[in-house]
Amino acid sequence: MKEKLKLRKEKFLAWKKSVNEKRDINTEKYRKINIFMMLIFPIFIACIAEINQGKSLAGFFNFFADKPTVMLFNFIFATLIFYVLLLAIGRGWIAMAVHGLAYMTFSTVELFKFGTNGNHLILSEMKLFKSVKSMTSFAYIKITPRLVFYIGLVVVFVAVAFWLHPRVKIKPIKRVSVAVSCALPCVAMIIIPQFAKPVYILFDITVTKSYNAFMVNEKYKENGLLAFLLETATEDYENRLTKPEGYSEGAVMSVFSGAEVTDGAWQSGVKPNVVVIMSESYADFRAFDELGVDDVYYAGFDKACEGQHSGTVISPTYASFTVRTEFELMFGLPVRSLNDVNMPQRELARREQPGIPRYYKSWGYDTYYVHPFYENFYNRKKVYPTFGFDTLLFENDFTVDMEKYGTYVSDETVYRQIEEVLKNADKPVYLHATTMQNHQPYDQGPDPDAEFENYLNWIKKSGDDLLDFLANVKELETPTIVIFIGDHFPSLKNGSGVYESLGLDGANCSKLYVQNYLLWSNYDINCDGKIPEDVRSVFYLPYIIFDIIGAPHDEFINIMMNYMDKLPIYSTCYSPDTPRDEYLDMLTYDRAVGDVYSPYPRS
Numbered sequence: 173m174k175e176k177l178k179l180r181k182e183k184f185l186a187w188k189k190s191v192n193e194k195r196d197i198n199t200e201k202y203r204k205i206n207i208f209m210m211l212i213f214p215i216f217i218a219c220i221a222e223i224n225q226g227k228s229l230a231g232f233f234n235f236f237a238d239k240p241t242v243m244l245f246n247f248i249f250a251t252l253i254f255y256v257l258l259l260a261i262g263r264g265w266i267a268m269a270v271h272g273l274a275y276m277t278f279s280t281v282e283l284f285k286f287g288t289n290g291n292h293l294i295l296s297e298m299k300l301f302k303s304v305k306s307m308t309s310f311a312y313i314k315i316t317p318r319l320v321f322y323i324g325l326v327v328v329f330v331a332v333a334f335w336l337h338p339r340v341k342i343k344p345i346k347r348v349s350v351a352v353s354c355a356l357p358c359v360a361m362i363i364i365p366q367f368a369k370p371v372y373i374l375f376d377i378t379v380t381k382s383y384n385a386f387m388v389n390e391k392y393k394e395n396g397l398l399a400f401l402l403e404t405a406t407e408d409y410e411n412r413l414t415k416p417e418g419y420s421e422g423a424v425m426s427v428f429s430g431a432e433v434t435d436g437a438w439q440s441g442v443k444p445n446v447v448v449i450m451s452e453s454y455a456d457f458r459a460f461d462e463l464g465v466d467d468v469y470y471a472g473f474d475k476a477c478e479g480q481h482s483g484t485v486i487s488p489t490y491a492s493f494t495v496r497t498e499f500e501l502m503f504g505l506p507v508r509s510l511n512d513v514n515m516p517q518r519e520l521a522r523r524e525q526p527g528i529p530r531y532y533k534s535w536g537y538d539t540y541y542v543h544p545f546y547e548n549f550y551n552r553k554k555v556y557p558t559f560g561f562d563t564l565l566f567e568n569d570f571t572v573d574m575e576k577y578g579t580y581v582s583d584e585t586v587y588r589q590i591e592e593v594l595k596n597a598d599k600p601v602y603l604h605a606t607t608m609q610n611h612q613p614y615d616q617g618p619d620p621d622a623e624f625e626n627y628l629n630w631i632k633k634s635g636d637d638l639l640d641f642l643a644n645v646k647e648l649e650t651p652t653i654v655i656f657i658g659d660h661f662p663s664l665k666n667g668s669g670v671y672e673s674l675g676l677d678g679a680n681c682s683k684l685y686v687q688n689y690l691l692w693s694n695y696d697i698n699c700d701g702k703i704p705e706d707v708r709s710v711f712y713l714p715y716i717i718f719d720i721i722g723a724p725h726d727e728f729i730n731i732m733m734n735y736m737d738k739l740p741i742y743s744t745c746y747s748p749d750t751p752r753d754e755y756l757d758m759l760t761y762d763r764a765v766g767d768v769y770s771p772y773p774r775s
Contacts, residue, residue: 227283289612594650594652
């Protein structure tokens, strides 16, 4: 047996040597063809990437005709990138394989992402590829003959290059110097906006700032895939969070000059359980009269609101990036002050954070975070304990039977888990639950293509199950407050027609950032004058709750209570014309990534 294996190995090595010898001969034999392939490949892959995400040759040629300078930019940039790879690796087919894989990955991810939720890919979202399993569960992934054909073309090109074996035969010093010369402008296009913007303008690439998802999509139509990815990467770098000018302990503490500390009276003399339910993609489409959405889908929520308290807030996100709303609810500060980063939790300093849960801990509460999904998505398992959560319950940690509705764990399951926590608690509980039931895709129902109707049916079940949950909590002896709020309007499949029928664009989409919330209690609470009648940013909601339950107010809480009247809405997506507030921005920086000079209950 060993001799047979040895013989097979020898035959394989002999075959491999023979192939490589032929390839070495091909390097010189087909020298002109090899040079042509190395010249044409960047243009080829730039075109294929654009054609693939655009789904049709006609669309590509129309874009080329309308935006020839943008395509010229794409060709130049692709050529620079390719020659950096080629000079670094030395072998043409490997450089083509790496370059082709990168471009086709971006193109295919964009194809699926836009087809899934009607929003385009930006480079910063590629960080989520660490959670590929999570991302693929969200997407409508459909392998079409067209997609296979385009990928096949790239594979054939690389395979031919493998056989003809184009190589770079120049001295190492010259290779390095030329590679660096090609790499420098590519890097500068991202990290030196002062250099990049005039170049973009020269090639007629749109550089207007994008304040909401619709403006991002409008920019994509003007720029196409490759120029869009690069320009938005430049914009993200330019908007990166930096230390505010003049940031110091003295500057931070000057904000608190004259601020008071208020002892907690604890309304009704009790510390109630506080349960925040942030419902995935729960939104009230009755805000758009032209859709004619029936009240039946919101009957459970409406019934729950009877005799209780409710209000309206501004969510910092639409269609995706749940963690932006989560951050504002758990941190009590605006995403805008972090320059509207899509994933604020990834920007935070790796240390104890002065989050809202930490206040509850200081008041003798047990603190819980409940989320029926993967613990590593958005890095929640590592980040959220720093906020002050004692216990994190992810999908695999639930102690109740798991049931699904649609693709994900049902809201009913989450409610049963919350009930379990409340029943077994020997201390007051602060609990934040982020649900998953109503997350896209909405392809499960009588008609898989009736996405909006399926979504409304899931929303109806959420409201009905909420009503049952509140009925159960009402029977608890422990005073309990429940806050129910949606994180954002849902992402709907491109071409579903709902948002298109409303004629929404970057200038008139503000309604999609408005969320109604319910504040329910199983005991008598006095909310007179404590729930704003007009709209507020969602990051103020924790302070509204503090005020209602009569919790102690340190200087920071009182400052934020004052800000709630002084600057009721601080959201780029909803009101981009509102000027930046240097003090609120400084406080957010201080508590999120700075030295935390501002007061909070330290462990």
